[in-house]
Amino acid sequence: GQQVMQIPQYQHVQEGEDFTTYCNSSTTLSNIQWYKQRPGGHPVFLIQLVKSGEVKKQKRLTFQFGEAKKNSSLHITATQTTDVGTYFCAGGAAGNTGKLIFGQGTTLQVKP
Amino acid sequence: DTAVSQTPKYLVTQMGNDKSIKCEQNLGHDTMYWYKQDSKKFLKIMFSYNNKELIINETVPNRFSPKSPDKAHLNLHINSLELGDSAVYFCASSQGGGAYAEQYFGPGTRLTVT
Numbered sequence: 001g002q003q004v005m006q007i008p009q010y011q012h013v014q015e016g017e018d019f020t021t022y023c024n025s026s027t028t029l030s031n032i033q034w035y036k037q038r039p040g041g042h043p044v045f046l047i048q049l050v051k052s053g054e055v056k057k058q059k060r061l062t063f064q065f066g067e068a069k070k071n072s073s074l075h076i077t078a079t080q081t082t083d084v085g086t087y088f089c090a091g092g093a094a095g096n097t098g099k100l101i102f103g104q105g106t107t108l109q110v111k112p
Numbered sequence: 113d114t115a116v117s118q119t120p121k122y123l124v125t126q127m128g129n130d131k132s133i134k135c136e137q138n139l140g141h142d143t144m145y146w147y148k149q150d151s152k153k154f155l156k157i158m159f160s161y162n163n164k165e166l167i168i169n170e171t172v173p174n175r176f177s178p179k180s181p182d183k184a185h186l187n188l189h190i191n192s193l194e195l196g197d198s199a200v201y202f203c204a205s206s207q208g209g210g211a212y213a214e215q216y217f218g219p220g221t222r223l224t225v226t
Binding site for chain 2: 088105
């Protein structure tokens, strides 16, 4: 079945360092969504990308959708302790039933 | 007000028992979901209902039976619980059931089977 791979699985950074997580699919995606799950919490929607090559920013967070719509990335500039959590990408396969396939998530730890 | 709520928050039970988890959303959404998150945090969709109709039914043991009495509620009943059923179960809702719909997750139910 369709899979969305996300790397790295874990990342430890010093506060102030940058962080990037990558999401890859073997098939073309119709769209990609990003969610954040704080420790002990539930996934919370961050953003959606739909267009090829699309780039969106939310303060220190930059989201990109690849030109071929098969990959995406989330980059955080100058991490803060409030960025701690697990970041999930979720891709929608073009032509499918409308199901979102979640990546395995990247867990970010930030050392103060 | 809580947008998507689940009860109970924690559930500890023995193998072979039957249990239910309830979910309610007050967002007026027409689509609801059940996800299972394992110990490695992998989120896997189990079921999805749109206007009380089952639209996504993943490869889930038939011991799991969802039920949607109305658009605002989606319950999950699990028969003959097994150790491997231990996980966090999240309910979610969205307006529209497609891949473009932003999903709102409930707080989760941590199920522990001993």
